[in-house]
Amino acid sequence: MQVRVFNYNTLERAHAFEAHSDYVRCIVVHPTQPYILTSSDDMLIKLWNWEKQWLCQQVFEGHTHYVMQIVINTKDNNTLASASLDRTVKVWQLGSPTPNFTLEGHEKGVNCVDYYHGGDKPYLISGADDRMVKIWDYQNKTCVQTLEGHAQNISAVCFHPELPIVLTGSEDGTVRIWHSGTYRLESSLNYGFERVWTIACMRGSNNVALGYDEGSIMVKVGREEPAVSMDVNGEKIVWARHSEIQQANLKAMPEGIEIKDGERLPVAVKDMGSCEIYPQTIAHNPNGRFVVVCGDGEYIIYTAMVLRNKAFGTAHEFVWAQDSSEYAIREGTSTVKVFKNFKEKKSFKPEFGAEGIFGGYLLGVRSVSGLALYDWDTLELVRRIEIQPKHVYWSESGELVALATDDSYFVLRYDAGAVLAAREQGGEAVTQDGIEEAFDVLGEVHETVRTGLWVGDCFIYTNSVNRINYYVGGEIVTVSHLDRTMYLLGYVAKDNRLYLGDKELNIVSYSLLLSVLEYQTAVMRGDFETADKVLPTVPTQYRTRVAHFLEKQGFKQQALAVSTDPEHRFELALQLGELQVATALAREAGHTQKWRQLAELATTKGELGLAQECLHQAQDFGGLLLLATSAGNADMVRKLGDSAETTGKNNIAFLSFLLLGELDKCLQILIDTDRLPEAAFFSRTYLPSQISRVVGLWRESLSKVSEKAGQSLADPKDYENLFPGLSEAFKTEQYLEPERR
Incomplete structure (x- = not known):
């Protein structure tokens, strides 16, 4: 049977050759050499060299039935494995026509095979018509695990190249996802597309392609967001690359390097060691001394410096409190436990269950009924809010909190004093939904928050359209547009830089001045005394941005004093009726349009002398004529007529001389302009x-x-x-x- 080669740019057939005497079951392209390998129902595997006019360079013989699939070892490109209906998996070496060894154990024909991509396990996976999936150690040549559960023949198996999962597809129409460490069944997918025939994964992506009788489908597995965390000082970033924990030191960057916004930082990376669980999330505690790794239904708390195990346990979720020594875990969907100094302090079952928990100033528990916020010390209900947030972000002071849902976020102010007063008062002040005065809604913004953090009273976040924005007092300011999805890591005040990372763990930073944020915060609080003290620390090039912010808040007089942009200052001076400032700016600019705008304002304010100067500077003869006739100023009309005649404004000149009764000049203008x-x-x-x-x-x-x-x-x-x-x-x-x- 033939193999046909096509140019994928033009879709033209480039070559065709007779490869096998029976149906071709599989074609594999070698990752580094100019080879393709084919397997067939003629029980042979053949290697073809396209640099030698598709010469058959080697034939692998040994199977006694159809060869259904071949796969090249990702860790050793010279070895390959084959699955056959003769119930065996054979491992071959390029250059040798006979197999290195044979793996036997399936009771029926083997349809599919794949190699484990990681360097820690010498594993193979195979699927067969006996409805079994087997994991093999190809060094010891033993079966280490059998996965059962499919109701029909296994047609596709796959080790995910990055995530700790195994995917298996069957003629029963299901794709099952298993944990590659525990071999526990994590999920089963059935889209009703009849039999599954193929599964494809790609390194660097969470997308998985599935091929069925009735079509194909693309699904996303796992989390896109990387497991990464920055300490509170902004000096070290800890992340997980598979099961390996690594640390990047921002202070160890080469000296004299110029850091540009959005450019990848050349950080020094140090291996800290391997984690016993596959990390799904990593988080520093508030003081940065400890870091928790959570995944596979477990958590481990390490010391941040040397990755020494401090505590561990089972948990579906883990969150830190504002107090660095306190944290909470969620077990299942019903139990929440609170720990203090690594010892269990309290355990409780929220009334409506626990689908998720959130750390910070208060302990948040998400359930089907909404979000319940509890006091960390007493576990008394502070307030129940009828929204189901995906993220809860607390400011460092504990006064502000952002609740991010799927398509919007809410900014609330927390009044700890009102909560304390209500507790002391008791009675009707504390309802079954908590204390009503505990929170005030400051704003709602219809934007999807991917990641966020607070700097003072400014909420900085990345959104679904890849922008870095910050919210301050109802105003949203865009810091930068991103070219890909990025995740906020932290803000380093002394560097005035915001740090972000992508899913490939590239670290970038953007300039964001703390003085600008502090000034805007003071303005929103109405504290202009503090704002005036902060203003001198705001660099000149950022003053106009601050002025625009002031203008939007309605503080135009302050904006005029702060702005350094002449255009902006002129607009503000016009709006405020500041004629002297506007005149000085118009003289500096010398733009006709500015003089016209100023003339209009001067006329409105009755400053006819200034209006005349402005109209003259703007060469607005029509306006000057109107002004002169309105004022009954014959000398002004005469000067206007002479100027208009000189500059070729004949209509204005004619009308001016007519008003003055200088008929000879009027007639001469008509003659000169050929209006005979x-x-x-x-x-x-x-x-x-x-x-x-x-x-x-x-x-x-x-x-x-x-x-x-x-x-x-x-x-x-x-x-x-x-x-x-x-x-x-x-x-x-x-x-x-x-x-x-």
């Missing part, structure tokens, strides 16, 4: 003594176009009978001449 018909009518009305001259000019001009039309024009002096009242017009002109002059 209008000039003729104008002279007939106002200057009959000029009519013959103008008609002569008109006739001369028109004759150039049409001789006949030009000759048809009648001169009123020659044809007085055609122009009644002309003689009276002459007399009137002579009579008014002295007055006009």
